[in-house]
Amino acid sequence: MVPACIGKSAKKVSGQTSINDRTLHAWQFYAGKNDPKTIDAHLIAIRDFERFVGGKSFERISTTDAAAWRAEVIRRASASGADGGMSRSSARHRASHLRQFFDWLAKRPGTKHLDAVSEYFALPRRFNAGPELRPVKVYPTLDEALEMLNSLPCRTLKDRRDRAIFAMAFVAGLRESALITLRVRHVDIVRKRVHHDARDLNAKNGKSFEIDWFPRTEPFQAVVLDWITEVRDLGLFGDDALFPDIRMIGGRDLASSSRESIAPMRTAGAVDAIFAKARKGRRHYTPHSARHALAALGDKLCRTPEERKAWSLNLGHASEAITWLHYGKVDDTRKAIIFTDFNLIQTWTQEEMTLMLRYHMHQLCLGTPEFNYAERLVKGYAFTHLRD
Numbered sequence: 071m072v073p074a075c076i077g078k079s080a081k082k083v084s085g086q087t088s089i090n091d092r093t094l095h096a097w098q099f100y101a102g103k104n105d106p107k108t109i110d111a112h113l114i115a116i117r118d119f120e121r122f123v124g125g126k127s128f129e130r131i132s133t134t135d136a137a138a139w140r141a142e143v144i145r146r147a148s149a150s151g152a153d154g155g156m157s158r159s160s161a162r163h164r165a166s167h168l169r170q171f172f173d174w175l176a177k178r179p180g181t182k183h184l185d186a187v188s189e190y191f192a193l194p195r196r197f198n199a200g201p202e203l204r205p206v207k208v209y210p211t212l213d214e215a216l217e218m219l220n221s222l223p224c225r226t227l228k229d230r231r232d233r234a235i236f237a238m239a240f241v242a243g244l245r246e247s248a249l250i251t252l253r254v255r256h257v258d259i260v261r262k263r264v265h266h267d268a269r270d271l272n273a274k275n276g277k278s279f280e281i282d283w284f285p286r287t288e289p290f291q292a293v294v295l296d297w298i299t300e301v302r303d304l305g306l307f308g309d310d311a312l313f314p315d316i317r318m319i320g321g322r323d324l325a326s327s328s329r330e331s332i333a334p335m336r337t338a339g340a341v342d343a344i345f346a347k348a349r350k351g352r353r354h355y356t357p358h359s360a361r362h363a364l365a366a367l368g369d370k371l372c373r374t375p376e377e378r379k380a381w382s383l384n385l386g387h388a389s390e391a392i393t394w395l396h397y398g399k400v401d402d403t404r405k406a407i408i409f410t411d412f413n414l415i416q417t418w419t420q421e422e423m424t425l426m427l428r429y430h431m432h433q434l435c436l437g438t439p440e441f442n443y444a445e446r447l448v449k450g451y452a453f454t455h456l457r458d
Contacts, residue, residue, distance in 0.1 A: 090120060090128050093175070100174060115167035129181055131172070136190035140165070144193065158197050165191045209362035210355050213443055215240055216289055218348035218355075227300075228316045232344045234297030235313050237290040239341075239360035242281045243385050246338035246357045247272035252312040253334070259298060261406075262291070266386065277386055280402045282409035284364055284384070285371070306332060313340075361385060370419040371412065380408040422447050 094116065101109050120128075122142065123135050143165065149155030156164075169188040176184040210218065219236055223229045239249060242264045248271045256265045264281040266273060283291055301312065305324030309331035318332050341357045349355070368381035383405055428434055429444035 088120065088125060090125075093128055096178075097171065097174060111163065112167045112171065115164040116171055118164065119168055128172075128175060129184070131184065131187055133186055133190045136168075136172075136187050139168075140191055140193065147197070161193060162197055165193050207359075207362045208353065208355065209359035209366065210352075212240065212286055212363060212367065213439070214352070215360070215363060218352065219290065219293065222344070222348055230297060230300065231313055231316065232340070232347070233293050235341060236344050236348060237293035237297075238313075239357055240290045240363065241283050241287050241294055243284060243361045243364045244281075245273075245361070246341045249341060249357070250311075250313060250338050251334045253308070253331075254298070254301065254306055254310050254312050255308050257294075257298060257312060259295060263406075279383065279386060280406070281384055281386075282406055284367070285409070285412040286367060311335070370421075376404075377408055377412075380405040384409065 094113070098109065101112065104112075119139055120126075122139050123131065126135070143156070143161045146154055146156045147158055147161045168191045172184055172188040172191070175181055176188070219233060222233045222236060224233055235249060238244060238252070244252070244264070244266075248266065251270065251272045252264070253270060256267060256270070257263075258265065262283040264283075266277065266279050266281050268278040298312070301310075304319065305326075306312075306314075306319070311318075311332050311334040313335065314332045315335050323329065324332075338357070345355060345357050345359075365381075365385060368378065368385075372378040372381050425434075425440070425444045426447050429441070429448055434441040434444055
């Protein structure tokens with residue numbers, strides 16, 4: 071029988087085909103209900119186990135094989151990264167993936183003897199006891215992010231697209247995969263919203279929801295609005311990618327209503343490159359750090375559980391413990407009202423109030439970034455109170 075060459079090749083036992091390829095081909099039909107990234111994670115765990123047992127047929131796997139793998143994973147969970155160690159989280163996920171796979175395999179004709187195998191992948195209880203110590207999340211402040219944005223060139227069409235991609239990450243808190251698959255019609259510049267439509271966007275867990283542009287991101291919003299005006303003037307509309315590969319729009323008659331839509335970029339490599347370019351001697355921040363920055367901003371600005379819930383929903387998170395317990399759901403209409411209040415009712419963090427006080431007491435050095443930021447806050451504070 072000729073193997074089917076299915077699976078994550080980087081994790082296979084060798085460069086040759088595997089005796090288990092046809093089994094995995096059948097499993098992928100069953101697993102097709104899941105997100106492709108989830109399927110890939112399961113395949114990596116399965117191929118890793120296949121390598122551990124030396125390419126042995128899955129139908130001949132014994133409880134001894136599963137127990138030996140478990141012992142090896144327990145050892146690796148206690149080892150350093152340099153010694154091939156893995157985190158408890160990775161160990162839990164891989165064990166779970168293998169249990170699910172062998173549960174499925176045991177239900178196939180002629181494999182009833184595998185019934186007991188999946189239980190031997192179960193890890194000791196300590197692997198589920200409490201959260202792991204996680205590395206500190208590294209993210210820029212909005213002031214740092216604005217400096218990064220301003221460091222990016224804007225001479226060419228590609229430069230301006232890159233600036234808009236960077237800015238949109240902070241305006242709407244989009245993940246990379248959703249960011250590159252945005253289409254022109256997904257952005258509502260009147261209501262300052264992004265339609266996170268999972269039918270079109272490469273969205274995590276297939277979530278569809280409305281994103282109100284985050285407060286305190288007005289300089290970023292200006293860059294996004296300039297880009298939208300520019301691409302519309304070029305002839306992009308509707309289903310056209312908002313951030314296309316520049317080669318896709320060069321030398322084409324974009325004004326023609328009968329042309330095919332401009333497809334989004336296929337990979338998020340451009341987003342990674344833009345954030346790396348904006349580094350300019352600073353600490354390297356990943357595209358995902360924009361979401362961390364916005365989450366941290368919400369911790370400072372949100373005053374009530376309902377506001378925290380709205381902020382959480384705006385990031386696409388399904389739950390926020392206190393609000394689920396005390397307030398239940400916040401629908402899109404109520405969330406939009408809360409975000410309107412964020413923009414109409416200026417709130418100040420404790421750090422900002424302290425900085426404004428130091429400014430008035432002449433405790434800041436003229437011309438320093440701290441002084442300039444405090445001066446902007448003071449002007450904004452004065453404008454807000456004059457308006458009121």
